[in-house]
Amino acid sequence: MRNITIGQYYPADSILHKLDPRVKFLGTLVFIVSLFLIKGLAGYVFVTVVLATLVKLSKVPFGMMLKGMKAIIFILIITVIFNMLFTPGEAIFTIWRLSVTKEGAVQAFRMAIRLSYLIIGSSIMTLTTTPNQLTDAMENLFSPLKVIKVPVHEISMMMSIALRFIPILMEETDKIMKAQIARGADFESGNLIKRVTNMIPLLVPLFVSAFQRANDLAMAMEARCYHGGEGRTQMKPLRYEKRDYIAYILMLAFAAAAVCFCIFGGGWI
Amino acid sequence: MQLELKNVSYTYGKGTVFEVNALSNIDLMIEEGQFIGIIGHTGSGKSTLIQHFNALMQPTEGKVLFEGEDIWGEKYDRRALRSKVGLVFQYPEHQLFEADVLTDVAFGPKNQGLTKAEAEARAREALVQVGFPEKFYGHSPFELSGGQKRRVAIAGVLAMNPSVLILDEPTAGLDPKGRDEILDQISYLHSKRGITIILVSHSMEDVARYADRLIVVNDGKIPYDGTPREVFAHYEELEKIGLAAPQITYIMHDLAAKGLSVDVHATTVEEAKKSILAALVGKGARR
Incomplete structure:
Protein backbone atom coordinates (compact mmCIF):
# COMPACT_ATOMS: atom_id res chain seq x y z
CA MET A 1 0.00 0.00 0.00
CA ARG A 2 2.94 2.27 0.60
CA ASN A 3 4.38 2.37 -2.91
CA ILE A 4 1.71 4.57 -4.44
CA THR A 5 3.58 7.52 -5.90
CA ILE A 6 0.47 9.65 -6.50
CA GLY A 7 0.42 12.47 -4.01
CA GLN A 8 3.92 11.70 -2.78
CA TYR A 9 5.53 15.07 -2.95
CA TYR A 10 9.32 15.02 -2.77
CA PRO A 11 10.58 18.30 -1.35
CA ALA A 12 13.59 19.75 -3.16
CA ASP A 13 14.75 23.13 -4.36
CA SER A 14 14.56 22.95 -8.15
CA ILE A 15 13.23 25.03 -11.00
CA LEU A 16 10.49 22.44 -11.58
CA HIS A 17 9.34 22.74 -7.97
CA LYS A 18 9.09 26.51 -8.34
CA LEU A 19 7.10 26.47 -11.56
CA ASP A 20 3.45 27.41 -11.42
CA PRO A 21 1.39 24.20 -10.99
CA ARG A 22 -0.80 25.17 -13.95
CA VAL A 23 2.25 25.10 -16.20
CA LYS A 24 3.21 21.68 -14.93
CA PHE A 25 -0.31 20.34 -15.32
CA LEU A 26 -0.67 21.55 -18.91
CA GLY A 27 2.90 20.51 -19.65
CA THR A 28 2.18 16.97 -18.52
CA LEU A 29 -0.89 16.85 -20.77
CA VAL A 30 1.12 18.09 -23.74
CA PHE A 31 3.84 15.56 -22.97
CA ILE A 32 1.41 12.64 -22.82
CA VAL A 33 -0.33 13.59 -26.07
CA SER A 34 3.06 14.05 -27.79
CA LEU A 35 4.16 10.61 -26.65
CA PHE A 36 1.41 9.09 -28.73
CA LEU A 37 1.99 11.36 -31.73
CA ILE A 38 5.69 10.83 -32.17
CA LYS A 39 6.92 8.36 -34.78
CA GLY A 40 10.34 7.26 -35.92
CA LEU A 41 13.61 6.57 -34.13
CA ALA A 42 14.65 10.21 -34.15
CA GLY A 43 11.39 11.12 -32.45
CA TYR A 44 11.96 8.65 -29.62
CA VAL A 45 15.51 9.83 -29.12
CA PHE A 46 14.19 13.38 -28.91
CA VAL A 47 11.57 12.49 -26.26
CA THR A 48 14.13 10.54 -24.28
CA VAL A 49 16.48 13.52 -24.21
CA VAL A 50 13.68 15.87 -23.14
CA LEU A 51 12.53 13.48 -20.39
CA ALA A 52 16.09 12.95 -19.13
CA THR A 53 16.57 16.72 -18.96
CA LEU A 54 13.37 17.11 -16.96
CA VAL A 55 14.40 14.32 -14.56
CA LYS A 56 17.75 16.01 -14.06
CA LEU A 57 16.14 19.44 -13.55
CA SER A 58 13.66 18.12 -10.96
CA LYS A 59 16.48 17.09 -8.54
CA VAL A 60 14.29 14.15 -7.48
CA PRO A 61 16.13 10.81 -7.27
CA PHE A 62 15.30 8.70 -10.32
CA GLY A 63 14.46 5.76 -8.05
CA MET A 64 11.42 7.66 -6.73
CA MET A 65 10.01 7.80 -10.26
CA LEU A 66 10.67 4.13 -10.89
CA LYS A 67 8.61 3.35 -7.79
CA GLY A 68 5.53 4.46 -9.72
CA MET A 69 6.45 1.94 -12.41
CA LYS A 70 5.99 -0.94 -9.97
CA ALA A 71 2.23 -0.40 -9.98
CA ILE A 72 1.96 -0.79 -13.76
CA ILE A 73 4.58 -3.49 -14.33
CA PHE A 74 1.81 -6.08 -14.73
CA ILE A 75 -0.08 -4.03 -17.33
CA LEU A 76 3.20 -3.37 -19.09
CA ILE A 77 4.08 -7.06 -19.36
CA ILE A 78 0.61 -7.98 -20.63
CA THR A 79 0.70 -5.20 -23.22
CA VAL A 80 4.09 -6.30 -24.46
CA ILE A 81 3.08 -9.97 -24.71
CA PHE A 82 -0.20 -9.29 -26.49
CA ASN A 83 1.38 -6.90 -28.96
CA MET A 84 4.17 -9.33 -29.72
CA LEU A 85 1.87 -12.28 -30.32
CA PHE A 86 -1.18 -10.83 -31.94
CA THR A 87 0.18 -8.30 -34.41
CA PRO A 88 -0.08 -9.79 -37.90
CA GLY A 89 3.04 -9.70 -40.07
CA GLU A 90 6.31 -11.41 -40.86
CA ALA A 91 7.00 -14.17 -38.30
CA ILE A 92 10.38 -14.23 -36.57
CA PHE A 93 9.82 -17.53 -34.80
CA THR A 94 6.82 -19.71 -33.94
CA ILE A 95 6.03 -21.75 -30.86
CA TRP A 96 3.06 -24.12 -31.25
CA ARG A 97 0.46 -21.86 -32.95
CA LEU A 98 1.70 -18.55 -31.60
CA SER A 99 4.22 -16.63 -33.58
CA VAL A 100 6.20 -13.55 -32.70
CA THR A 101 6.15 -11.18 -35.66
CA LYS A 102 8.64 -8.49 -36.56
CA GLU A 103 5.87 -5.88 -36.61
CA GLY A 104 4.66 -7.19 -33.26
CA ALA A 105 8.08 -6.85 -31.67
CA VAL A 106 8.37 -3.28 -32.91
CA GLN A 107 4.86 -2.44 -31.75
CA ALA A 108 5.51 -4.00 -28.31
CA PHE A 109 8.71 -2.03 -27.94
CA ARG A 110 6.89 1.17 -28.87
CA MET A 111 4.08 0.54 -26.36
CA ALA A 112 6.51 -0.31 -23.58
CA ILE A 113 8.41 2.95 -24.12
CA ARG A 114 5.21 5.00 -24.33
CA LEU A 115 3.73 3.54 -21.16
CA SER A 116 6.88 3.85 -19.08
CA TYR A 117 7.56 7.42 -20.27
CA LEU A 118 3.94 8.27 -19.48
CA ILE A 119 4.37 7.08 -15.90
CA ILE A 120 7.74 8.77 -15.45
CA GLY A 121 6.42 11.99 -16.98
CA SER A 122 3.41 12.19 -14.72
CA SER A 123 5.51 11.16 -11.69
CA ILE A 124 7.68 14.21 -12.33
CA MET A 125 4.59 16.36 -11.94
CA THR A 126 3.28 14.66 -8.78
CA LEU A 127 6.74 14.53 -7.18
CA THR A 128 7.45 18.22 -7.71
CA THR A 129 3.96 19.56 -6.94
CA THR A 130 2.10 19.27 -3.65
CA PRO A 131 -1.39 17.80 -3.95
CA ASN A 132 -2.84 21.12 -2.80
CA GLN A 133 -1.02 23.08 -5.50
CA LEU A 134 -2.31 20.59 -8.02
CA THR A 135 -5.95 20.95 -7.01
CA ASP A 136 -5.54 24.73 -7.00
CA ALA A 137 -4.21 24.53 -10.54
CA MET A 138 -7.11 22.35 -11.63
CA GLU A 139 -9.65 24.64 -10.05
CA ASN A 140 -8.08 27.58 -11.84
CA LEU A 141 -7.76 25.84 -15.22
CA PHE A 142 -11.27 24.43 -15.18
CA SER A 143 -12.95 27.59 -13.87
CA ARG A 224 -15.48 28.83 10.29
CA CYS A 225 -18.23 30.07 7.97
CA TYR A 226 -17.35 28.03 4.91
CA HIS A 227 -20.11 28.46 2.37
CA GLY A 228 -18.67 27.23 -0.91
CA GLY A 229 -16.57 28.92 -3.57
CA GLU A 230 -18.55 32.15 -3.98
CA GLY A 231 -16.33 35.12 -3.13
CA ARG A 232 -13.66 32.95 -1.54
CA THR A 233 -10.09 34.21 -1.85
CA GLN A 234 -6.88 32.27 -1.56
CA MET A 235 -4.00 32.77 0.83
CA LYS A 236 -1.50 32.09 -1.94
CA PRO A 237 -3.16 33.00 -5.24
CA LEU A 238 -1.53 31.57 -8.35
CA ARG A 239 0.47 34.16 -10.30
CA TYR A 240 2.51 33.62 -13.45
CA GLU A 241 6.12 34.75 -13.40
CA LYS A 242 8.75 35.14 -16.08
CA ARG A 243 9.96 31.54 -15.77
CA ASP A 244 6.40 30.31 -16.29
CA TYR A 245 6.09 32.18 -19.61
CA ILE A 246 9.44 30.76 -20.70
CA ALA A 247 8.17 27.27 -19.76
CA TYR A 248 5.05 27.83 -21.87
CA ILE A 249 7.18 28.84 -24.87
CA LEU A 250 9.38 25.73 -24.46
CA MET A 251 6.26 23.62 -24.16
CA LEU A 252 4.88 25.03 -27.44
CA ALA A 253 8.20 24.36 -29.14
CA PHE A 254 8.10 20.80 -27.84
CA ALA A 255 4.54 20.29 -29.09
CA ALA A 256 5.49 21.69 -32.51
CA ALA A 257 8.46 19.33 -32.69
CA ALA A 258 6.20 16.41 -31.75
CA VAL A 259 3.80 17.29 -34.56
CA CYS A 260 6.73 17.47 -36.99
CA PHE A 261 7.90 14.03 -35.92
CA CYS A 262 4.35 12.80 -36.38
CA ILE A 263 4.12 14.07 -39.96
CA PHE A 264 7.67 13.53 -41.21
CA GLY A 265 8.78 10.74 -38.89
CA GLY A 266 8.88 7.19 -40.13
CA GLY A 267 11.78 4.88 -40.60
CA TRP A 268 11.79 1.43 -39.12
CA ILE A 269 10.04 2.21 -35.85
CA MET B 1 10.12 -15.42 34.24
CA GLN B 2 7.05 -14.66 32.17
CA LEU B 3 8.28 -12.01 29.77
CA GLU B 4 11.84 -11.09 29.11
CA LEU B 5 13.37 -8.51 26.79
CA LYS B 6 17.03 -9.01 26.02
CA ASN B 7 18.95 -6.09 24.60
CA VAL B 8 15.99 -5.02 22.45
CA SER B 9 16.34 -2.13 20.01
CA TYR B 10 13.83 -0.89 17.49
CA THR B 11 14.47 1.55 14.67
CA TYR B 12 11.71 3.04 12.54
CA GLY B 13 12.46 3.36 8.83
CA LYS B 14 15.72 1.46 9.02
CA GLY B 15 18.04 2.27 6.15
CA THR B 16 16.25 5.47 5.08
CA VAL B 17 16.89 9.13 5.84
CA PHE B 18 13.92 9.10 8.21
CA GLU B 19 15.57 6.65 10.63
CA VAL B 20 14.37 7.06 14.23
CA ASN B 21 15.59 5.09 17.21
CA ALA B 22 12.45 4.27 19.20
CA LEU B 23 14.02 1.77 21.61
CA SER B 24 17.67 1.26 22.38
CA ASN B 25 19.15 -1.74 24.17
CA ILE B 26 16.28 -2.45 26.52
CA ASP B 27 16.68 -5.22 29.10
CA LEU B 28 13.54 -6.02 31.02
CA MET B 29 12.12 -8.87 33.07
CA ILE B 30 8.48 -9.20 33.97
CA GLU B 31 7.46 -11.75 36.55
CA GLU B 32 4.11 -13.44 36.83
CA GLY B 33 1.48 -11.70 38.91
CA GLN B 34 3.07 -8.25 38.97
CA PHE B 35 1.10 -5.04 38.55
CA ILE B 36 3.37 -2.84 36.50
CA GLY B 37 2.89 0.81 35.64
CA ILE B 38 4.68 2.28 32.63
CA ILE B 39 5.10 6.04 32.51
CA GLY B 40 6.77 8.28 29.98
CA HIS B 41 5.88 11.40 28.04
CA THR B 42 4.39 11.28 24.53
CA GLY B 43 6.85 9.88 22.01
CA SER B 44 9.10 8.31 24.64
CA GLY B 45 8.72 4.83 23.17
CA LYS B 46 6.08 3.39 25.53
CA SER B 47 3.72 2.28 22.77
CA THR B 48 6.56 0.76 20.77
CA LEU B 49 7.71 -1.07 23.88
CA ILE B 50 4.36 -2.65 24.70
CA GLN B 51 3.84 -3.78 21.11
CA HIS B 52 6.98 -5.87 21.47
CA PHE B 53 5.40 -7.85 24.30
CA ASN B 54 2.86 -9.59 22.05
CA ALA B 55 4.83 -9.75 18.81
CA LEU B 56 2.99 -6.96 17.00
CA MET B 57 6.39 -5.45 16.40
CA GLN B 58 9.60 -7.28 15.73
CA PRO B 59 12.71 -5.86 17.37
CA THR B 60 15.36 -4.77 14.89
CA GLU B 61 17.89 -6.13 17.39
CA GLY B 62 17.67 -8.32 20.48
CA LYS B 63 15.29 -11.00 21.69
CA VAL B 64 11.88 -11.21 23.31
CA LEU B 65 11.22 -14.32 25.40
CA PHE B 66 7.84 -15.51 26.65
CA GLU B 67 8.09 -18.23 29.30
CA GLY B 68 11.65 -18.84 28.19
CA GLU B 69 10.93 -19.22 24.48
CA ASP B 70 12.03 -16.82 21.76
CA ILE B 71 8.79 -15.46 20.29
CA TRP B 72 10.50 -14.71 16.97
CA GLY B 73 11.81 -18.27 16.71
CA GLU B 74 10.95 -20.00 13.43
CA LYS B 75 8.33 -22.40 14.74
CA TYR B 76 6.84 -20.16 17.42
CA ASP B 77 3.05 -19.72 17.21
CA ARG B 78 2.62 -15.97 17.54
CA ARG B 79 -1.16 -16.11 17.19
CA ALA B 80 -1.32 -18.31 20.29
CA LEU B 81 1.01 -15.89 22.05
CA ARG B 82 -1.34 -12.97 21.37
CA SER B 83 -4.12 -14.72 23.24
CA LYS B 84 -1.82 -15.22 26.23
CA VAL B 85 -0.55 -11.65 26.17
CA GLY B 86 -3.65 -9.49 25.70
CA LEU B 87 -3.11 -5.93 24.51
CA VAL B 88 -5.75 -3.24 24.88
CA PHE B 89 -4.83 -0.26 22.70
CA GLN B 90 -5.56 3.38 23.36
CA TYR B 91 -9.19 4.24 22.63
CA PRO B 92 -9.97 0.53 22.15
CA GLU B 93 -13.63 1.29 21.40
CA HIS B 94 -12.50 2.12 17.83
CA GLN B 95 -12.04 -1.58 17.16
CA LEU B 96 -15.68 -2.57 17.82
CA PHE B 97 -17.42 -3.84 14.70
CA GLU B 98 -20.09 -6.46 15.42
CA ALA B 99 -23.84 -5.98 15.43
CA ASP B 100 -24.19 -6.69 19.14
CA VAL B 101 -22.01 -6.54 22.24
CA LEU B 102 -21.88 -10.26 22.98
CA THR B 103 -20.78 -11.28 19.47
CA ASP B 104 -18.13 -8.59 19.47
CA VAL B 105 -16.61 -9.77 22.73
CA ALA B 106 -16.77 -13.37 21.47
CA PHE B 107 -14.64 -12.46 18.41
CA GLY B 108 -11.35 -13.11 20.21
CA PRO B 109 -12.27 -16.50 21.72
CA LYS B 110 -13.73 -17.59 18.35
CA ASN B 111 -10.39 -16.80 16.73
CA GLN B 112 -8.79 -19.07 19.32
CA GLY B 113 -10.79 -21.92 17.82
CA LEU B 114 -13.53 -22.28 20.46
CA THR B 115 -17.06 -23.27 19.49
CA LYS B 116 -19.77 -20.64 19.36
CA ALA B 117 -21.23 -21.71 22.70
CA GLU B 118 -17.83 -21.79 24.43
CA ALA B 119 -16.88 -18.43 22.99
CA GLU B 120 -20.15 -16.91 24.18
CA ALA B 121 -19.66 -18.33 27.66
CA ARG B 122 -16.20 -16.73 27.75
CA ALA B 123 -17.67 -13.46 26.49
CA ARG B 124 -20.31 -13.44 29.24
CA GLU B 125 -17.66 -14.16 31.84
CA ALA B 126 -15.47 -11.32 30.57
CA LEU B 127 -18.38 -8.87 30.45
CA VAL B 128 -19.23 -9.69 34.07
CA GLN B 129 -15.59 -9.14 35.02
CA VAL B 130 -15.55 -5.63 33.57
CA GLY B 131 -18.88 -4.87 35.23
CA PHE B 132 -20.92 -4.47 32.06
CA PRO B 133 -24.70 -4.63 32.71
CA GLU B 134 -26.37 -7.71 31.24
CA LYS B 135 -29.38 -5.88 29.83
CA PHE B 136 -27.17 -4.33 27.13
CA TYR B 137 -25.64 -7.60 25.83
CA GLY B 138 -27.89 -7.57 22.77
CA HIS B 139 -27.40 -3.88 21.98
CA SER B 140 -25.23 -2.52 19.18
CA PRO B 141 -21.85 -1.47 20.59
CA PHE B 142 -22.15 1.81 18.67
CA GLU B 143 -25.17 2.91 20.72
CA LEU B 144 -23.35 2.73 24.06
CA SER B 145 -21.78 5.56 26.04
CA GLY B 146 -18.02 6.09 25.88
CA GLY B 147 -17.33 4.38 29.19
CA GLN B 148 -19.48 1.37 28.33
CA LYS B 149 -17.87 1.03 24.90
CA ARG B 150 -14.50 0.96 26.58
CA ARG B 151 -15.62 -1.82 28.94
CA VAL B 152 -16.83 -3.86 25.99
CA ALA B 153 -13.52 -3.37 24.20
CA ILE B 154 -11.52 -4.39 27.28
CA ALA B 155 -13.79 -7.41 27.72
CA GLY B 156 -13.02 -8.31 24.08
CA VAL B 157 -9.38 -8.83 25.02
CA LEU B 158 -10.10 -10.31 28.44
CA ALA B 159 -12.36 -12.97 26.90
CA MET B 160 -9.29 -14.61 25.39
CA ASN B 161 -8.18 -15.46 28.95
CA PRO B 162 -4.76 -13.85 28.74
CA SER B 163 -2.21 -14.43 31.49
CA VAL B 164 -0.75 -10.98 30.85
CA LEU B 165 -2.97 -7.97 30.21
CA ILE B 166 -1.42 -4.82 28.79
CA LEU B 167 -3.50 -1.65 28.77
CA ASP B 168 -2.40 1.48 26.92
CA GLU B 169 -4.00 4.39 28.74
CA PRO B 170 -7.29 2.65 29.38
CA THR B 171 -8.78 5.73 31.04
CA ALA B 172 -7.93 8.39 28.44
CA GLY B 173 -10.96 10.56 27.74
CA LEU B 174 -13.14 9.12 30.50
CA ASP B 175 -14.77 11.10 33.30
CA PRO B 176 -13.37 10.66 36.86
CA LYS B 177 -16.06 8.17 37.82
CA GLY B 178 -15.58 6.02 34.73
CA ARG B 179 -11.85 6.19 35.27
CA ASP B 180 -12.00 4.95 38.86
CA GLU B 181 -14.44 2.20 37.95
CA ILE B 182 -12.26 0.85 35.15
CA LEU B 183 -9.09 0.98 37.25
CA ASP B 184 -10.82 -0.72 40.17
CA GLN B 185 -11.99 -3.49 37.86
CA ILE B 186 -8.46 -3.96 36.55
CA SER B 187 -7.07 -4.09 40.06
CA TYR B 188 -9.77 -6.60 41.00
CA LEU B 189 -8.81 -8.82 38.06
CA HIS B 190 -5.22 -8.63 39.18
CA SER B 191 -5.94 -9.74 42.73
CA LYS B 192 -8.69 -12.28 41.87
CA ARG B 193 -7.35 -13.97 38.78
CA GLY B 194 -3.67 -13.29 39.33
CA ILE B 195 -3.22 -11.83 35.86
CA THR B 196 -0.04 -9.89 35.28
CA ILE B 197 -1.10 -6.31 34.53
CA ILE B 198 0.95 -3.79 32.59
CA LEU B 199 -0.68 -0.37 32.74
CA VAL B 200 0.53 2.52 30.60
CA SER B 201 -0.64 5.78 32.07
CA HIS B 202 -0.11 9.51 32.10
CA SER B 203 -1.52 9.83 35.58
CA MET B 204 1.11 9.55 38.31
CA GLU B 205 -1.66 9.24 40.90
CA ASP B 206 -3.13 6.20 39.14
CA VAL B 207 0.11 4.29 38.81
CA ALA B 208 1.12 5.18 42.39
CA ARG B 209 -2.15 3.83 43.65
CA TYR B 210 -2.34 0.55 41.76
CA ALA B 211 1.10 -0.52 40.55
CA ASP B 212 3.64 -2.36 42.66
CA ARG B 213 6.38 -1.71 40.14
CA LEU B 214 7.01 1.35 38.00
CA ILE B 215 8.95 1.49 34.76
CA VAL B 216 9.90 4.90 33.42
CA VAL B 217 10.51 5.13 29.68
CA ASN B 218 12.38 8.07 28.23
CA ASP B 219 13.99 8.45 24.82
CA GLY B 220 13.80 4.70 24.15
CA LYS B 221 15.56 3.79 27.38
CA ILE B 222 14.48 2.83 30.90
CA PRO B 223 16.11 5.27 33.33
CA TYR B 224 14.12 4.13 36.40
CA ASP B 225 12.58 0.82 37.33
CA GLY B 226 11.39 0.05 40.86
CA THR B 227 8.57 0.45 43.36
CA PRO B 228 6.59 3.69 43.09
CA ARG B 229 8.27 4.94 46.28
CA GLU B 230 11.72 4.37 44.83
CA VAL B 231 10.92 5.88 41.46
CA PHE B 232 9.09 8.94 42.77
CA ALA B 233 12.00 9.67 45.12
CA HIS B 234 13.67 10.90 41.91
CA TYR B 235 10.90 13.43 41.35
CA GLU B 236 13.31 16.19 40.39
CA GLU B 237 14.90 14.09 37.65
CA LEU B 238 11.44 12.96 36.52
CA GLU B 239 10.43 16.58 36.03
CA LYS B 240 13.37 17.09 33.70
CA ILE B 241 12.01 14.40 31.37
CA GLY B 242 8.51 15.83 31.31
CA LEU B 243 7.05 13.72 34.13
CA ALA B 244 6.31 14.41 37.78
CA ALA B 245 5.57 12.74 41.09
CA PRO B 246 2.01 12.46 42.44
CA GLN B 247 0.78 15.76 43.86
CA ILE B 248 0.68 14.32 47.36
CA THR B 249 4.44 13.69 47.24
CA TYR B 250 4.97 17.41 46.70
CA ILE B 251 2.72 18.25 49.63
CA MET B 252 4.70 15.88 51.82
CA HIS B 253 7.97 17.49 50.78
CA ASP B 254 6.53 20.94 51.58
CA LEU B 255 5.28 19.75 54.97
CA ALA B 256 8.70 18.27 55.74
CA ALA B 257 10.30 21.58 54.76
CA LYS B 258 7.98 23.34 57.23
CA GLY B 259 9.30 21.10 59.98
CA LEU B 260 6.71 18.36 60.22
CA SER B 261 8.44 14.98 60.38
CA VAL B 262 6.42 13.16 57.72
CA ASP B 263 7.34 10.40 55.28
CA VAL B 264 8.34 12.33 52.13
CA HIS B 265 8.21 9.19 50.02
CA ALA B 266 4.48 8.69 50.46
CA THR B 267 2.89 8.33 47.03
CA THR B 268 -0.80 7.85 47.80
CA VAL B 269 -3.24 9.94 49.77
CA GLU B 270 -3.87 7.07 52.22
CA GLU B 271 -0.19 6.68 53.01
CA ALA B 272 0.17 10.42 53.40
CA LYS B 273 -2.82 10.63 55.70
CA LYS B 274 -1.38 8.00 58.03
CA SER B 275 2.02 9.61 58.06
CA ILE B 276 0.64 13.11 58.72
CA LEU B 277 -1.63 11.91 61.54
CA ALA B 278 1.28 10.02 63.11
CA ALA B 279 3.46 13.11 62.85
CA LEU B 280 0.77 15.34 64.38
CA VAL B 281 0.19 12.89 67.24
CA GLY B 282 3.95 12.77 67.81
CA LYS B 283 4.11 16.56 67.85
CA GLY B 284 1.15 16.73 70.26
CA ALA B 285 2.80 14.24 72.61
CA ARG B 286 5.97 16.29 72.69
CA ARG B 287 4.09 19.43 73.74
Missing part, protein backbone atom coordinates in the same frame (compact mmCIF):
# COMPACT_ATOMS: atom_id res chain seq x y z
CA PRO A 144 -14.33 28.47 -17.32
CA LEU A 145 -16.54 25.39 -16.93
CA LYS A 146 -18.46 27.25 -14.23
CA VAL A 147 -20.37 28.89 -17.08
CA ILE A 148 -21.98 25.55 -17.91
CA LYS A 149 -22.74 24.95 -14.19
CA VAL A 150 -19.90 22.55 -13.41
CA PRO A 151 -19.18 22.86 -9.63
CA VAL A 152 -15.46 23.38 -10.18
CA HIS A 153 -14.68 24.73 -6.73
CA GLU A 154 -16.58 21.98 -4.96
CA ILE A 155 -14.87 19.26 -6.98
CA SER A 156 -11.42 20.64 -6.25
CA MET A 157 -12.26 21.05 -2.55
CA MET A 158 -13.38 17.43 -2.45
CA MET A 159 -10.16 16.39 -4.11
CA SER A 160 -7.99 18.32 -1.63
CA ILE A 161 -9.87 16.82 1.29
CA ALA A 162 -9.63 13.33 -0.14
CA LEU A 163 -5.88 13.70 -0.67
CA ARG A 164 -5.44 15.14 2.82
CA PHE A 165 -7.22 12.16 4.33
CA ILE A 166 -5.23 9.42 2.62
CA PRO A 167 -2.35 9.39 5.16
CA ILE A 168 -4.78 9.72 8.08
CA LEU A 169 -6.84 6.76 6.94
CA MET A 170 -3.69 4.72 6.30
CA GLU A 171 -2.56 5.34 9.86
CA GLU A 172 -6.02 4.48 11.15
CA THR A 173 -6.04 1.25 9.13
CA ASP A 174 -2.70 0.30 10.62
CA LYS A 175 -3.98 0.94 14.15
CA ILE A 176 -7.24 -1.00 13.78
CA MET A 177 -5.43 -3.83 12.04
CA LYS A 178 -3.04 -4.17 14.95
CA ALA A 179 -5.87 -4.05 17.48
CA GLN A 180 -7.69 -6.85 15.66
CA ILE A 181 -4.52 -8.91 15.24
CA ALA A 182 -4.11 -8.60 19.01
CA ARG A 183 -7.58 -10.18 19.26
CA GLY A 184 -6.51 -13.08 17.08
CA ALA A 185 -7.74 -11.81 13.72
CA ASP A 186 -5.98 -13.25 10.70
CA PHE A 187 -5.55 -11.07 7.61
CA GLU A 188 -3.03 -13.21 5.80
CA SER A 189 -4.10 -16.82 5.35
CA GLY A 190 -7.14 -18.57 3.85
CA ASN A 191 -8.76 -18.55 0.41
CA LEU A 192 -10.22 -15.48 -1.27
CA ILE A 193 -13.71 -15.66 0.30
CA LYS A 194 -12.22 -16.30 3.74
CA ARG A 195 -9.88 -13.36 3.32
CA VAL A 196 -12.68 -11.03 2.30
CA THR A 197 -14.82 -12.00 5.30
CA ASN A 198 -11.75 -11.63 7.50
CA MET A 199 -11.58 -7.99 6.41
CA ILE A 200 -14.92 -7.14 8.06
CA PRO A 201 -13.37 -6.49 11.50
CA LEU A 202 -11.08 -4.00 9.77
CA LEU A 203 -13.52 -2.34 7.38
CA VAL A 204 -16.43 -1.72 9.73
CA PRO A 205 -14.44 0.30 12.30
CA LEU A 206 -12.61 2.07 9.47
CA PHE A 207 -15.86 3.22 7.87
CA VAL A 208 -17.30 4.24 11.23
CA SER A 209 -14.27 6.38 11.95
CA ALA A 210 -14.17 7.81 8.42
CA PHE A 211 -17.77 8.98 8.71
CA GLN A 212 -17.08 10.36 12.15
CA ARG A 213 -14.11 12.33 10.81
CA ALA A 214 -16.11 13.60 7.85
CA ASN A 215 -18.80 14.77 10.24
CA ASP A 216 -16.28 16.55 12.48
CA LEU A 217 -14.61 18.20 9.50
CA ALA A 218 -17.93 19.44 8.10
CA MET A 219 -18.77 20.88 11.52
CA ALA A 220 -15.37 22.59 11.79
CA MET A 221 -15.70 24.07 8.30
CA GLU A 222 -19.16 25.36 9.04
CA ALA A 223 -17.98 26.84 12.34
